[in-house]
Amino acid sequence: MKLAKVDAAQLAAQTEPLAEEILAGLRAEPKHIAPKYFYDRKGAALFDAITGLDEYYVTRLEAAIFRRYRSEICAAIGAGVHLVEPGAGSCEKIRWLLPDLQPQLYTPMDISAEHLYASVTRLRKDFPSLNVAAQVCDHTAGLRLRDDLPDVPRVFFYPGSSIGNFESEAAVDFMRTMRSAISGRGGLLIGVDTKKDKSVLHAAYNDRAGITAQFNLNVLDHLNNLLGGDLDPANFIHVARYNETLGRIEMYLQSTRQHCAVLAGERLEFAAGECIHTENSYKYYPQEFIALAQRAGFVPQELWQDEQAWFSVMYFSAY
Numbered sequence: 001m002k003l004a005k006v007d008a009a010q011l012a013a014q015t016e017p018l019a020e021e022i023l024a025g026l027r028a029e030p031k032h033i034a035p036k037y038f039y040d041r042k043g044a045a046l047f048d049a050i051t052g053l054d055e056y057y058v059t060r061l062e063a064a065i066f067r068r069y070r071s072e073i074c075a076a077i078g079a080g081v082h083l084v085e086p087g088a089g090s091c092e093k094i095r096w097l098l099p100d101l102q103p104q105l106y107t108p109m110d111i112s113a114e115h116l117y118a119s120v121t122r123l124r125k126d127f128p129s130l131n132v133a134a135q136v137c138d139h140t141a142g143l144r145l146r147d148d149l150p151d152v153p154r155v156f157f158y159p160g161s162s163i164g165n166f167e168s169e170a171a172v173d174f175m176r177t178m179r180s181a182i183s184g185r186g187g188l189l190i191g192v193d194t195k196k197d198k199s200v201l202h203a204a205y206n207d208r209a210g211i212t213a214q215f216n217l218n219v220l221d222h223l224n225n226l227l228g229g230d231l232d233p234a235n236f237i238h239v240a241r242y243n244e245t246l247g248r249i250e251m252y253l254q255s256t257r258q259h260c261a262v263l264a265g266e267r268l269e270f271a272a273g274e275c276i277h278t279e280n281s282y283k284y285y286p287q288e289f290i291a292l293a294q295r296a297g298f299v300p301q302e303l304w305q306d307e308q309a310w311f312s313v314m315y316f317s318a319y
């Protein structure tokens with residue numbers, strides 16, 4: 001099967017820096033920046049470093065679950081599917097399923113064309129018989145699937161508890177969007193972080209080496225580069241706390257002093273102690289998450305967890 005590359009115009013339209021969106025968030029009260037802006041080249045590298053931290057159990061446990069239950073997971077999905085991975089980034093996690101799972105086609109999606117094509121090149125080298133049709137797409141703004149894709153069962157792969165970045169209602173909406181992109185047999189394989197002791201969560205987002213702090217602060221450099229600006233990371237500190245009521249980690253950049261900055265030609269004022277909300281990371285008990293997926297039209301099939309039930313991998317079918 002040969003599929004043409006994404007054309008340049010489509011690519012440009014989808015990756016255009018969203019100055020208005022970003023400025024609207026920084027004019028708002030409280031100020032906020034969407035977590036997708038963490039991932040410039042440096043941010044992606046910092047996130048990779050986070051996944052290797054002792055305190056960040058998320059990636060380690062998810063990988064262990066996939067190692068231990070790979071054959072069950074592949075059996076639940078079945079062979080010959082079209083696997084679609086929104087926000088695939090480095091395309092590392094699909095390797096957990098290969099070569100056991102024999103998809104007909106793999107569609108990694110990412111907001112960064114550069115990152116995506118580099119990842120796909122590496123993947124093709126290691127799995128030359130895998131059909132890959134990559135797609136540049138900001139999946140938080142809607143799924144754009146090409147219409148020249150084969151008519152085989154479509155299975156979405158959304159690992160890493162990326163779903164935790166959405167507010168719960170938005171998570172249902174996003175799952176509904178995936179659900180409606182499945183026409184026949186198909187499903188959703190998803191990794192979800194679980195509610196657990198507050199101290200464990202706190203440590204995972206406040207690591208001793210300060211990598212999460214660097215990751216959070218880097219968003220300012222990314223915005224400066226993207227839009228032209230002088231947001232100074234030295235004026236902010238990293239704050240991450242678990243909001244028990246809402247069941248989510250909240251990350252902020254807190255201004256340590258009153259100051260002004262310019263971004264995309266606009267003057268922004270920061271009071272001493274003022275926070276920019278940069279990320280939510282929702283945690284769900286499996287039953288809570290299953291209820292959300294059901295509201296999106298998915299049917300629960302399987303649940304795999306580590307021994308401590310700190311992380312969950314779930315498979316839902318579309319029917």
Ligand code: AVJ
Pocket residue numbers: 050058160161162164165204205212279280281
């Ligand atoms: C990629 C959204 C799953 O919420 O744990 C890690 C991002 N932020 N440390 C998470 C993140 C700070 C991560 N997700």
